[in-house]
Amino acid sequence: MTVVAMDRVSLALAGRTILASVSLSIGTGDFIGLLGANGAGKTTLLRAILGMVPVTGGSLTVFGQPPRRGHAAIGYMPQGRANLPETRLKGWDYVAATVQGQRIGLPLYGAALRKKVDAALGLVEAQALARRPLAELSGGERQRLLLAQALVDEPKLLLLDEPLLNLDPGQQRRVVALVKHLHEELRVPVVFSSHELNPLLGAISRVLYLGHGEAAIGAVDDVITGPVLSRLYNAPIEVHRVGTRIFVMSGNVEVERDAHRHEHEDGHHHGHDHHA
């Protein structure tokens, strides 16, 4: 069954074309790795599915309908932007605040909502984390809470924006394994954006690679090839395989590693990919 269908979809942000006439469909069994350089439009595509960015051409449907904000069937984990003041606010309250947080009134949580929050925290094994103050948690731990938040309303589609950002390799492996487990256990399709392909290998069913307004979707072996990526990067790209790992090289520069370093230099404004 099709969850997201894109037919010659174009997306633009501040007059700049992000995607031009892209067609693809995402099904119920999919675990899609969404890849591409900074500014390639990974976040913009996710935001279009969420109804936050208007489609400038073609047709985009989510669950057979035009995208709209506040769709309860979509679990969304935004890029972690930690700008928290010194506070002893607990992780549990952080997750609870996101649940039906759009409603008018006081941040009071009834028994039904508490149960849902506890269940979601259980799914990501973060019950213990949730009892600790938010300010004491590491980036990776906060991301677990953000993931729990995305699961609270029993979503039929999970959109995860850069869950691996600023995590060490061990944490990255754990996050990917956890998402894979949730994908299989809850039978929920996942779109997982990332700078790096290697941590996702073995977990994803297909890869969606964005670059220069174009997109390529398919099995890793069909998309991560010299010709396809050269088109997306608009530059000669070579793909090298070492064991189970894949290195995407432009000349003698590793493309992903470069993107990642760039992200670190800009640590205080991860927002830029989000606006581009």
Place this chain on the structure above:
Amino acid sequence: MPTAMNTKMATIMGMTIMLELDFMRSAFMAAAAVALIAGPVGYFLVLRGQTFAGHALAHVGFTGATGAVLLGLPPLAGLMALTVVAGLGMGLFGARLANRDIAIGMVLALSLGFGLLFLHYFKSSATQASALLFGNILAITAQTLSVLVVISALCLALLLAISRPLLLASLQPDLAEAKGVSLAGLSTLFMVVVALATAATSQIVGVLLVFALMVGPGATALRLSTSVMAGLFVAAGLALVEAWAGLALAYFTDWPVSFWITALAVAFYATSAVLARRPGHG
């Protein structure tokens, strides 16, 4: 022990006399009305990282108050009008103003400059300028008291009504937007509440010291409480304690009320910072 007994008796008698004075009773009531809104507003200002914007609003209020005096209008009316206009502006252009400390600082300085110019033309007394800058809660009239009660009730009702989406928008703006919250609308509404609360608070401690009674309790509450509702109650409670204790201390020492309120606000904040740094606690 007769001496201790006498001191205690004297204190109780002193308190009784203090509360029999009309101007002290008005001051206590005004302080309570303002504290109950200043604390919770401060909590959200700190959570959202907008404390500097709140500070700037108070300064803009000074221009409004002195301008009103120049035009022969009540200072509080001018103060409220200009803080609300500035609050609306900050809300509407919030995204573009974010992290623009220098721009906000320049507006803040210019506001005080204009206030000074208006006072210069009005040939106003130093007392009036000092009252606007540092507060004059002991001279509060019955009319001002009722205006403060109305503003506070209005602000509190509005803040509590939007507190849930405001919390989400403060912690996770992207998520709030995805869930259909209008970030610009919410931020504008909140800044109007901040503007009104700032106008009310400046009646107690003056435009220069609004920061202490608004941001002090909010920041302290954030450090002490583990849940949001508890934090809002602690912020309101702390602001009330600081304002009332400040009034009582001023009565007994004859030092200015605003001095005591700011001293208490800083003392509470510093204590919470020390508590939070304690090993195994923070």
